[in-house]
Amino acid sequence: MPSPLPISRILHLDFSPPMKPKACSSPLVFPAKCEKLLLGEGSSSRARRLPSRLSWCSIDWDQLCLLHPLGSGGFGSVYKATYRGATVAVKQVKKCSKNRLASRQSFWAELNVACLNHQNVVRVIAASTCAPPSQDSMGTIIMEYAGNSTLHHIIYGTKCVETKGKSDGLEYSHANLNLVQCLSYSCAIVSGLVFLHSHLIVHLDLKPANIFITEQNVCKIGDFGCSQKLENAAFSSPQLCQQGGTYTHRAPELLKGEKVTLKADIYSFAITLWQMVTQQEPYLGERQYVLYSVVAYNLRPSLTATIFRGSAMGQRLETIIGSCWTADVAKRPTAELLCLNLQDLSTEV
Template identity: 75%
Template sequence: EEGPSPRACRLPPRLAWCSIDWDRLRLLHPLGAGGFGSVYKAIYCGATVAIKQVKKCNKNRLASRQSFWAELNVAHLHHNNVVRVIAASTRAPSTQDTLGTIIMEYVGDSTLHHVIYGTDCIAAERKDDELPHGPVFLTIAQAVSYSRDIVAGLVFLHSQLIVHLDLKPANIFITEQNVCKIGDFGCSQKLEDAVSSGPQFCQQGGTYTHRAPELLKGERITPKADIYSFAITLWQIVTQKEPYLGDRQ
């Protein structure tokens, strides 16, 4: 694998601690792809990790750049219910058309969406067979446990003045220990001290089915937006149905 492009810019000083040691990174295989990039399983400094490479989007370069920097809102945070960022770089291997690279803790490829709707073959790979095969109703204990994990993660994020703004089952990962971790912070925003700055407004995308009405109307961002998204997610956990039906969001 070739080294990072020498012409790429560096992380700002406040994020220098999490710069990538490229010599200790080895990609294994793809885990998936989304609107802003691809995710790979990899080995970094001897540990299994997930690598997210944010692609350069010719149609919306600003959005892809905002997504990359938004992911780093949690770069300095540690919590049991939040996916941890280990390292990052605005550089990328020269063979990759990427805007930047983010190394995160590996939490597996199981999400709450998989568990709720029985999609993918996640349960077949679990030795303890804790997760359900197919769309069977979760037990009350499972629903409460998942909900408590999500709430704990949100309380922590909000205490750090971070709002997720895209909370949904597909962005909540479930570890082999059956613990929920909130991930995918590409739409997140850091709320500044209200004393030193005015109201903040949402400028990025998200999932409309889980988006708070005030954000759809272009109103100011508050942690209440995540509470609305959690309520929709909780409804999905309990009913195991999609919140809205139709050909378009």
Template identity: 75%
Template sequence: MPSPLPHNRLLHLQFSSSVNARPCSSPLLFPDKAEKFFCAEGVSPRVRRLPTRLAWCSIDWDQLCLLHPLGSGGFGSVYKAIYHGTTVAVKQVKKSSKNSLASRQSFWAELNVAHLDHNNVVRLVAASTCAPASQDTLGTIIMEYVGNSTLHHVIYGTDCKTEKSKDDGLGSGHVSLSISEALGYSCDIVAGLIFLHSQTIVHLDLKPANVFITEQNICKLGDFGCSQKLQDLESSSPLLSQQGGTYTHRAPELLKGERVTPKADIYSFAITLWQMVTQQEPYLGERQYVLYSVVACNLRPSLTADVFKGSATGQQLETLIESCWKSDVAKRPSAELLLQNIHSLSLKV
């Protein structure tokens, strides 16, 4: 479940019409053109490049055509779409979710990265709470299209239903990651974290499924439904600040209800890197047992795999991972130091 946001971020179901007053404004709608919201694959409205200064705070519905679903979850669905002649991804947050408050909070959290532009972060193009009446959505977000392949697909070889697999019938297959490849992906991930942390944003749900891999083999951090701005945390209650995220990757201090810091993302990265080099699931067993053991018994994924014991590089990799998932937050490296350590290790591979 996404992390709840401070109550002062949830004043209204609709955004203010002032861009300065709220992070998003409600666009004018054209009901007579709502039937153009969906269109067939390959059909695009007025093919032209996306306006360079298009305001992210409103959606030009007449220029949006949903093509086909890319995936769905508890709070909504993601579609491949055409917007102003450019291929994009569209996330629609459902009104009919079992927890509508959490759905709204997830939508607001996604907007933490609005206006931001970095090579390793999925970019937001536009957003609005308004939509054609036929759409059961309380919020729509348009993002750059980065494909449908994630680090989870690469690690575990699951069928990611990429464009290639749809076109030629091929699945993603299971390909073992070398240490060199894992470190290369790690550089992208940590570079994205450095940028987010410089903007006082913590992701709080870093895991392989939320790391997208482009056709150029570049990692981009996505799915910011659990993210938080550090300045917002100062005015929220500790309990509200700690909820959400994926329990296998959630730092022990957050499980204990302690203060959120960027070091929580470093812990999550350690679990993600461990998955890359072992291609195993972090934990087996019941959720409550894992949660208790992580906090009370310092449980971490096993470091007995051959990849850590077979070479000096493997042993250094083990040391790096251990430094990132230490229980003592102060002893974990910053994202900047972590990137330096990964670069140094990469030179030895």
């Protein structure tokens, strides 16, 4: 990897490191200091090599310039930036002193989509684990800029627009979401899932807030910090569920700590589709009550809304949602079948 980011390009000079870090001797090898950022204190000083599938990981730091923050989450902050003349989004993953392991897992999970390219998936451009200690960052990921408006903003009547001069950099305006748009967005999201699942990648945190809507009105699935790369597509996959994700959208088998399958994303999509159609929150009760009820009593959001009862199309939509969030994993449709069902339904609107 190249030398770490010249931090003075993006932060006040007071944050500059006291000495110039050494460059990596090979684009596939971490120096000892960078290894500690990834593996934590007490690790062997011997350099570790990147997995072959991530050998592309390299950032031209001289071409990167952060502009302003876009938001922050549990494991890091996202900035709007320019990289090699193009507008990008930059995610810096915090060391997260309370849970360093989770922070490292989040960083590497984001790179599950490295080298993949699909119109409905936020693309990773470059990444590096080298970062000055003053950044409190264990890694940097450069992604395509998909805007700062999400499906969550669209569903609940707000559209997020960047504006300069505001403390949060955002302005909100009303937006409507009709059935035609719901089906259009749904087809785009599931198209992204078909692509991800074909590469055995399960997102594990699919929800409106993680689906970006570009200025061209294109849906892009983002935030892969909870994702996993499955070893095989069989439903008996040995990989167990990791903690994380959003409990309202998390499949019941994952809440019980059972094995991860691609069908977990299908369940999450069903909750998301229900939100698009009803423009309501899925659950309003206490978190622990919801978790227990989803697992023990098959609690799901209500399907009694008029839109599900007023027409044959509404009833078909109800059937699709119900099949996607059934507790029986084997009975949930695959992303491919779901995509076909939604496309058929959208032609009737």
